[in-house]
Every structure is written in C-alpha cells, then in structure tokens.
Amino acid sequence: MKILFEQDILQENAHQAELNKSAFGDTLVINIIGSPGCGKTTLLEKTIDALAGELNIGIIEGDIYTAKDADRISHHQVPVIQCNTAGGCHLSAEIIAKATAELNAGALDILIIENVGNLVCPAEFDLGEDHKVAVLSVVEGDDKPAKYPLLFQEAGMIIINKCDFLELTNFNMDSAIADLRGLNENAPIIQMAAYKDDGLEPWFQWLRDEVKSKRNRADA
Amino acid sequence: MHESSLVEFTLNAVEDKAASMNIKKVTLIHLTCGKMRGAIPQLMNEAFRLLTPARPMFHGAVLEMEETPIIAKCRACNSQHEIEEFHDITCPACGGKEYDIISGEELRIDYFEGE
Numbered sequence: 001m002k003i004l005f006e007q008d009i010l011q012e013n014a015h016q017a018e019l020n021k022s023a024f025g026d027t028l029v030i031n032i033i034g035s036p037g038c039g040k041t042t043l044l045e046k047t048i049d050a051l052a053g054e055l056n057i058g059i060i061e062g063d064i065y066t067a068k069d070a071d072r073i074s075h076h077q078v079p080v081i082q083c084n085t086a087g088g089c090h091l092s093a094e095i096i097a098k099a100t101a102e103l104n105a106g107a108l109d110i111l112i113i114e115n116v117g118n119l120v121c122p123a124e125f126d127l128g129e130d131h132k133v134a135v136l137s138v139v140e141g142d143d144k145p146a147k148y149p150l151l152f153q154e155a156g157m158i159i160i161n162k163c164d165f166l167e168l169t170n171f172n173m174d175s176a177i178a179d180l181r182g183l184n185e186n187a188p189i190i191q192m193a194a195y196k197d198d199g200l201e202p203w204f205q206w207l208r209d210e211v212k213s214k215r216n217r218a219d220a
Numbered sequence: 221m222h223e224s225s226l227v228e229f230t231l232n233a234v235e236d237k238a239a240s241m242n243i244k245k246v247t248l249i250h251l252t253c254g255k256m257r258g259a260i261p262q263l264m265n266e267a268f269r270l271l272t273p274a275r276p277m278f279h280g281a282v283l284e285m286e287e288t289p290i291i292a293k294c295r296a297c298n299s300q301h302e303i304e305e306f307h308d309i310t311c312p313a314c315g316g317k318e319y320d321i322i323s324g325e326e327l328r329i330d331y332f333e334g335e
C-alpha cells in the first residue's frame with residue numbers, strides 16, 4: 001500500500017518551535033550560529049558586559065560536550081543554561097523548550113542562544129527564535145557564504161568578526177559582501193573585532209532596537 | 221551530520237502516520253531534499269541503516285531520496301537557471317544579478333509504502 005504523505009520532514013520541530021515562540025512571549029530571542037572558533041562566545045561576553053545594566057539577559061549555551069562556555073558566561077552574572085547535545089550537531093526546538101522552562105525566559109528582555117559550532121546543521125532547525133545571527137570570522141575565508149548558503153540566506157543579522165586579522169589573510173571583503181548580498185539582501189552586515197571591542201556598537205544598538213520592536217509587536 | 225536528525229524526524233513522522241492507519245510494517249520511504257539543505261544522500265542512507273534496527277516497523281525498509289537542484293528565477297527577465305555555486309551569480313539570459321530561489325529548498329516526505 002502506498003500512502004501519499006507530502007509532509008515537511010521537520011514538521012515536528014516546526015510545531016515545537018511555534019510552541020516555543022508562544023512561551024517566549026515578548027522576550028527577544030536570538031539564535032547565534034557560526035563555525036567553532038568564529039568568536040560566538042566572546043561576542044556573547046562582550047554583549048552581556050555592555051547591555052546587562054539596561055536589559056535582562058539570559059543565555060542558553062549549546063555544545064556537543066562540556067560546560068566550558070557556560071562556565072565562561074557564568075562569570076558575567078546572568079542566568080545561563082548549558083545544553084549538551086551528546087554528539088548532536090545542532091540544537092532542536094525540543095531541547096530549547098526544556099531549557100526555556102528552567103530559565104523562565106518569558107521574564108527576560110533578551111534570550112541569546114549560542115548554537116553548536118557548525119555552519120550547516122543549526123541553520124536547518126527553527127528554535128522559535130526571532131532572528132538567526134550568522135557569525136563569520138575572516139580567518140575562515142571569504143568563500144564560506146557561497147559554500148554554506150542556507151545559514152547566510154536565513155540570517156536576520158550577519159556579523160563578520162575578527163576583522164583585526166584582515167591584513168594577515170587573503171579574505172576579500174568585497175567578494176564576501178557581494179556573495180552575502182546575493183543570498184540575503186536585507187540583513188544588516190556588521191564588521192567587527194569583538195575581542196578587541198572594535199565595531200560592537202552597531203550590534204548593541206541593533207539588539208536594543210529589536211527588543212523595543214518585539215515589545216511593540218507584543219503590545220499591539 | 222544533521223542527516224541523522226533528518227532521518228530520525230522522518231521515522232517519527234512516518235511511524236505516527238503508519239500507526240494511525242494500522243500499518244504494521246513500512247517497506248519504503250520516499251523523500252525529496254533540495255540541494256540547498258545540504259542533506260547528503262549517502263549520509264542519509266547511512267543514518268537510515270544505523271537508526272532502523274532499533275525500530276521494528278522499519279526492518280527491511282528502503283529509503284529513497286530525490287535531490288532537487290537549486291533553481292533561481294531572474295527578477296529582470298523571469299528566466300530560470302540552475303545555481304551550482306552561490307558566487308557571482310549572473311542570469312545567463314540577461315546578465316541580471318537579482319534573483320529569487322524557486323526550488324531546491326525542499327525537505328519533504330513524499331510518500332511511504334507499507335503493509
């Protein structure tokens with residue numbers, strides 16, 4: 001017997017992501033995705049230090065193993081939950097549902113999820129976030145948007161990090177930005193060197209603006 | 221590596237549907253995956269081989285996966301062309317640079333067979 005199905009493979013995840021969206025309420029939820037070592041955790045630390053005085057921030061750390069990133073974040077006095085996927089290469093909406101319940105995420109202004117370091121898999125899985133943020137560091141090479149298009153197409157914000165290394169690499173910024181714009185004409189692109197505190201302000205301002213617009217949408 | 225998750229979600233969905241129709245054994249599952257989604261057919265089959273022994277409903281079942289190319293439609297002249305690589309994309313018909321992707325993003329269970 002042949003049964004026509006015509007169902008999205010990820011429907012179960014999409015359904016849970018919708019439930020997560022409701023649970024998040026008017027909290028802005030950001031899903032940060034990038035390769036291992038592109039600077040995601042450093043970006044988080046800088047963001048907490050800059051904004052924790054004005055906004056309630058909570059963090060979910062996704063890693064395959066260890067709680068090293070959550071340890072780093074816990075020194076910054078914000079609530080943090082570590083999710084270990086034990087081999088899994090991405091977070092799923094179900095994992096986030098459990099972590100969200102523990103964090104009381106609805107009481108936060110921003111929930112930032114640092115996904116497992118990987119340019120491919122996390123882009124597939126909707127967690128119920130408002131925006132995916134793609135982080136690309138110049139040391140990875142300017143060909144990465146063309147090689148891993150889905151993430152950069154889906155991103156609501158694109159960060160090009162470690163720009164202080166530009167002169168030491170053959171990264172062609174014009175070529176990278178042209179490829180990014182071909183994939184995604186709307187997402188802001190911010191160049192920064194997070195570790196050096198250089199170029200971060202537009203990112204902070206974008207977060208402040210997005211928190212406000214999420215609240216306004218929720219109030220409307 | 222997300223192939224194992226994709227196969228697991230597929231098995232969950234098919235198992236639920238099959239159970240609701242009183243189907244005891246699934247013999248074939250047919251998927252369509254767009255190239256944009258980065259699901260590698262060999263890895264999908266490998267994940268299927270590793271995940272099905274623990275699920276009796278799928279013993280002996282076959283996974284078929286159809287890959288669809290990434291097709292762009294030029295905003296200037298509406299012609300369609302396949303994208304092999306997302307670098308310096310130019311419409312071969314008119315030289316236009318702006319396009320919309322109209323195919324290649326599928327991730328779908330089309331049908332399954334069972335008894």
